[in-house]
Amino acid sequence: MFLCTIFQMNHKKRGITMPKKLVIVESPAKAKTIEKFLGDDYSVMSSKGHIRDLKEKEFSVDLNNNYKPLYEIPADKQELVNNLQKAADKSDIIWLASDEDREGEAIAWHLYEVLGLTEAKTRRIVFHEITKTAIQKAIENPRHINLNLVDAQQARRVLDRIVGFELSPVLWKKIKPALSAGRVQSVTVRLVVEREREINNFKAEASYRVTAIFNVTDTQGKDVELKSELSKRFTTKEEAKSFLEACINTTFTIEQIETKPAKQTPAPPFTTSTLQQEASRKFGFPVGLTMRIAQKLYEAGKITYMRTDSVNLSDLALGTAKQEIIEMAGEKYHTFRQYHTKSKGAQEAHEAIRPTYINQHAIEGTLQEKKLYDLIWKRTIASQMSDAQIEKTTISINVNGKTEKFVSTGEIIKFDGFLKVYLESTDDDQEQEAKGILPKLSLNQPLQLISAEAQERFTQHPPRYTEASLVRKLEELGIGRPSTYAPTISTIQNREYVDKKEIENPPRTYELITLRKGQIKEEIKKEKVTIEKGKLSPTSIGFVVNDFLTQHFPDIMNYNFTAKVENDFDEIAEGKINWTKSIDNFYKAFHPSVEEAMINTGKKAGERQLGIDPKTGKPVFVKIGRFGAVVQIGEKSPVEKPQFASLRSNQTLETITLEEALDLFKLPMTLGQYENESITVSVGRFGPYIRYGKTFISLPKGQDPLEMTIEKAIELIKAKRITDANRQIKSFDEDNILILNGRFGAYITQNGKNYKIPKDMTPAELTLEDCKRLITEAAAKPKKQLAKGMKHFKKTTKK
């Protein structure tokens, strides 16, 4: 509408009537660009995606009428549709220019139907790049709406509705209200659940890794150090130790020096999924944040469309990239590369994600926007650059009297090529050790051992998924689309199937045997605590829902289900089968399993008996309650109410033991009296705390609430009194303004709102005027974007 009004204004000014040619695209940003190319005869409007869909709250698939879909225009689309209608009525020819894929074809068809268009005045066109020639060419080569492709979309839509709206109610009844299941989200949860079980079942294996430092004379006659690792790892301490002992009185010689050329090739340009992965690895962005920033860049005309599975670059982009690279680094840094998409189910309606103007090396904007743009620019440029040429050298060292060899490896970059601008990150950066340059040495040369050590190492469990690595897995399996990756990841967290948290791995002890100056020393060392950030793990509900679904609906939960139905959709698109026939085949097999799962067995899914409470002799259960996982002692009866306790956030129904479950009932626990008030200890939403009258005090980190004593509690109360006394720095009572000491330093508070104090000001010296000024300044500042977006998202999804 916005575009339309501008348009009308322009024409009013020049006294021309509304044009008779209308082009409808999906995205407003795209409409704006195209309008410039087409000139005054054309009006370009956008549908903003689908304009019609199945009813939001109803099943809307008529099972008695050959699966006829019941479509409606959503309320928030009505105004847009009205405007499109007005424009269409005034136009002689309407070009439907939605994307060239299943969904795009359906959008064109819905427009055709809703706007009451006729074959005579309608043209269906598609273009893959937004340039004047591409668009003009498209306009000159129109076609008709492909109804087979539309049917394939209707089949997709109806199938998803049937699966989602028949499965979810089963979960409401058998597990918990307001849960959800679907073709995409349920399998996504399954991936996380299965990974967690792999981790739980994982047994770390120990082995001894032997490293050594030698002193050696290089070809220049200079003494240098050479680090080396034994090619074999020992499985026992005894073997490792006896090897080191054998090193005391033996000789070492260089047995082989091998130099091999190698090359490294740049990664293809970004798709939605690879952009999400790199932004996650390089900046730690959650996938939703990456998409919001990318959307901003797209709307500002800085980058091409951000929801794409294509790695293709337009001829224009290839040309400007070449020019940039040659200008920047010279001819030999440029290699023309055309990439082809290999991911399953790719529909390639767009280009890869790239800067709109490749000659623009940097942009204005927020820090996050700059970072993401820079990443996209570098990746695009690098994808058109030459391979890096590397020389790999391997030196193997013979240990006299032993079959095991020490090996040193080194790398020299002979020609940096694309590495000049960009290197893709890997998921396990910590395992990568920098490979340096090796000294020049000769064959059969002797070496002096300076020191050697055998360190006990453990195999690592498979890594938990991050949001981005989970997206990569989904793409690999062909599940979900670029536009749904981020929303799916949000859904499974909002439904509380998976949790994103920091996981602290407890420190392990390991053995270290060192050899230095002919002496062997044995030590026991402690590993550092490692913290995994932003890793996804299933909740109790996630486990239970997943197991329930896989038990009753193995076909839907199969990782190949999407791939299988995609085959059917392809056949529908090719006109080989009828879409309702295909849905009928599916429904006839699927629906009975829903009926069967609904049969009430009297027990809730996932309920598990842990054992008997020794105190009361009553059974102890875990199950999913109204607010998540709970332990229950005793069964419900008319005479007795069972006891309940919620599981802690780090416990799951899957792994909790009887002992841990019973511990939950020890709290809240009264520790005793202090100054005529009783002190109790308990665990709340934010961890363990003690309560003293009306005051709550969190326990220090690592303090087990069950180990709390009255003495420790009194200490905490005293400490709290001191901090409270120091809390207030200054007060201006007449304006309700206080300057307080908080967890993050001093701050100003007024009427329940808090304000920052700039670092260069001394809190104690602030005057009332200073405070008032800081408050008004803070109010004038725009609010943070991140908080804005997140808040909204929660609201709309919880509604």
Added chain:
DNA sequence: CAGTGAGCGAGCTTCCGCTTGACTT
């Protein structure tokens, strides 16, 4: 960012894909 701290037998939940705005502790 600056504080918080249950409840566990009664009310309307849910899908996937295409796209952009409208909201404030």
